[in-house]
Amino acid sequence: MMFKALVLNKEPQFSAQVSQFDEASLLTTDIQAEIEYSTLNFKDGLAITNKGPVVRLWPMIAGIDGAGKVLQSSHPDWKPGNLFVHNGWGVGETHLGCLAQRAHLKGDWLVKLPSNFTTRQAMGIGTAGYTAMLCVMALEKAGLKPAHGEVVVTGATGGVGSIAIAILARLGFSVVAVTGKLSEESYLKSLGASRVIDRLEFSSPGKPLQKERWAGAVDTAGSSTLANLCAQMQYGGSVAACGLAQGADLSLTVMPFILRGVHLLGVDSVMAPLSKRQEAWQRLSSDLDQQLLEKMIQEITLEQAPEYADLLMQGKITGRIVVKI
Numbered sequence: 001m002m003f004k005a006l007v008l009n010k011e012p013q014f015s016a017q018v019s020q021f022d023e024a025s026l027l028t029t030d031i032q033a034e035i036e037y038s039t040l041n042f043k044d045g046l047a048i049t050n051k052g053p054v055v056r057l058w059p060m061i062a063g064i065d066g067a068g069k070v071l072q073s074s075h076p077d078w079k080p081g082n083l084f085v086h087n088g089w090g091v092g093e094t095h096l097g098c099l100a101q102r103a104h105l106k107g108d109w110l111v112k113l114p115s116n117f118t119t120r121q122a123m124g125i126g127t128a129g130y131t132a133m134l135c136v137m138a139l140e141k142a143g144l145k146p147a148h149g150e151v152v153v154t155g156a157t158g159g160v161g162s163i164a165i166a167i168l169a170r171l172g173f174s175v176v177a178v179t180g181k182l183s184e185e186s187y188l189k190s191l192g193a194s195r196v197i198d199r200l201e202f203s204s205p206g207k208p209l210q211k212e213r214w215a216g217a218v219d220t221a222g223s224s225t226l227a228n229l230c231a232q233m234q235y236g237g238s239v240a241a242c243g244l245a246q247g248a249d250l251s252l253t254v255m256p257f258i259l260r261g262v263h264l265l266g267v268d269s270v271m272a273p274l275s276k277r278q279e280a281w282q283r284l285s286s287d288l289d290q291q292l293l294e295k296m297i298q299e300i301t302l303e304q305a306p307e308y309a310d311l312l313m314q315g316k317i318t319g320r321i322v323v324k325i
């Protein structure tokens with residue numbers, strides 16, 4: 001059967017185009033699925049615009065995330081008709097992806113769609129929101145409580161940032177949003193941010209130890225932003241580091257760690273074990289306000305995905321893009 005997909009080719013030169021793909025060319029796996037919705041995450045943006053070395057198999061179908069229905073299964077946990085959410089596992093990188101009407105996935109990769117989410121809402125969350133939840137879980141595990149003080153979120157208008165703000169505020173934390181888009185202050189406050197500050201304050205190299213400001217942090221930027229956050233953490237504070245929107249470099253001293261007992265917590269979503277994903281999706285279904293989620297979502301078609309991937313890479317998107325397949 002032929003199906004529609006966003007196909008990335010590198011020969012004769014890079015292209016990202018919606019075209020017909022033959023299902024017989026997909027790997028044989030234990031789940032054959034119909035994708036109802038997908039999304040554009042930062043990594044999809046890098047792949048679709050060819051701005052980062054994401055794709056390692058060509059031609060590739062883009063799309064690291066998908067939500068939809070199982071059509072055929074030889075996996076004991078999955079039956080035809082079951083609804084699922086898929087995030088990461090190298091899909092859209094080394095395994096053909098989910099910006100497509102069909103995907104062949106592995107039953108061990110999939111999470112059952114929480115009953116209070118539609119497949120569209122699940123993709124409104126996507127890897128960005130699931131990673132935001134993993135960051136919050138990491139901060140909680142390190143002992144962070146609302147009474148400890150303010151929690152700062154960088155890349156605040158982006159996918160991870162927007163959802164992290166909404167979850168943290170709902171859990172009772174006082175959240176400070178750091179953004180390059182000060183014009184989005186009312187959006188960020190509507191998600192639950194108590195204050196909004198300019199990311200320029202964090203983007204240049206600073207002193208190894210600075211005034212103690214934050215009890216916790218969710219950082220999507222890396223580079224000088226992450227170094228400055230570490231230098232500004234309160235005694236015993238925790239930083240969940242998940243991104244590189246500013247850069248993958250990190251130049252800091254050990255001072256925040258050895259003099260203030262600061263915790264730097266690395267967060268990965270791509271290879272996170274299934275049990276952690278199930279916990280994160282369960283938590284999302286209880287700790288994320290669905291009306292706020294709706295405020296973050298912009299829905300586009302598969303054909304619009306290349307244009308929006310470009311806008312995402314230019315930092316021009318606020319919130320989350322959902323792709324109706």
Ligand SMILES: NC(=O)c1ccc[n+]([C@@H]2O[C@H](COP(=O)([O-])OP(=O)(O)OC[C@H]3O[C@@H](n4cnc5c(N)ncnc54)[C@H](OP(=O)(O)O)[C@@H]3O)[C@@H](O)[C@H]2O)c1
Pocket residue numbers: 041042043127128131154155156157158159160161178179180181199203220221225241242243244245246247267268269270312313315317319
């Ligand atoms: N570890 C993981 O498993 C994992 C999973 C998901 C995402 N990530 C990473 O997390 C980051 C955010 O992902 P996302 O899906 O939220 O992307 P996104 O929706 O594109 O948001 C990224 C945001 O970063 C901010 N930003 C852009 N350029 C910046 C710069 N030079 N300095 C500081 N901030 C900058 C912008 O927000 P403002 O305009 O509000 O500042 C932008 O909206 C990406 O680096 C992504 O690769 C990692």
